[in-house]
Amino acid sequence: MAVKLHYKQYSETGKPLLVLHGLFGSQANWGWHNKQLAAQFAVYGVDMRNHGDSPHDAEMSYVAMAEDVRQLLQDRQLSSCFMLGHSMGGKVAMQLALSYPDLVERLIVVDIAPVNYRGGGDGHLGVIAGMRALNLDTLKSRSQAQQELAKHIEDSDTLQFILTNLAREPSGKYRWRLNIDAIEEHYDLLRVGPETSQVFNKPTLFIRGELSNYIREKNTAEIKRLFPQATIETVAGAGHWVHAEKPKEVQELITGFLNGSKDS
DSSP: OOOOOOEEEOOOSSSEEEEEOOTTOOGGGGHHHHHHHTTTSEEEEEOOTTSTTSOOOSOOOHHHHHHHHHHHHHHTTOSOEEEEEETHHHHHHHHHHHHOGGGEEEEEEESOOSSOOTTSOOHHHHHHHHHHHSOTTTOOOHHHHHHHHTTTOOOHHHHHHHHTTEEEOTTSOEEESSOHHHHHHTTTGGGSOOOOSOOOOSOEEEEEETTOSSSOGGGHHHHHHHOTTEEEEEETTOOSOHHHHSHHHHHHHHHHHHTTTTOO
16 A cells, blocks of 8 residues: 655756655755756655655555555646656666556666666665664764664765664654664565566666666666666766765766757
8 A cells, every 4th residue: 555755845847856765765865966956857855665754664565665656646646757766766766667657758767777686695684783783762862873883884874874864853762764674574575676567668767886786787688678768877986876976977967868868
């Protein structure tokens, strides 16, 4: 059953553009890009289920998350839109476009492929273990949280990213905005590709970071099979968080494609 997603609308000008974040993220992760894009498009920054300020739900699959986005489009009376998604959000965007092609006019997928990533390590489970190890009942400050999490999460960028999910209640008690239980329980489901027997035969742009392993040469055939009009652009010197590491380059690719200059 679809949940009503929290979103932030950055503009009412131009074609609707929905921006979907990745695992452990929120719409704020794309805040800079959303503000830039709002000059040309009616941008909706969306919190996916079990993330940000959207409702928590025990179900966590790409089909379910795509239905959430479809419900948002229906509630906003949007018959179609441009769609952009990063990582997990990219898989949701692909699932929606493949299931309901009439709803998506142009699709941008950032550093993720429509493939199964099972067997590629379980680094995210280590992050979840670190979050679970943090005693929220005795936590006094964000700096204390950072010190404790650093024992489990070695990468400083990942650590800072996870800390954006730590919220403080008016009572002073801390809580995770993420539904850790649902994410952990369905983690394997979040690693699979889209469920589909269809193709999305409209303009599609895949943006990959040169230093990232999420879109590889071996994935090109599957990308082209499901998205025949797809083009793949590589951002030099960028990893998986390509939009944060090379924002201007990514912004240029996004606006160029949405304005029609990247059609194949």
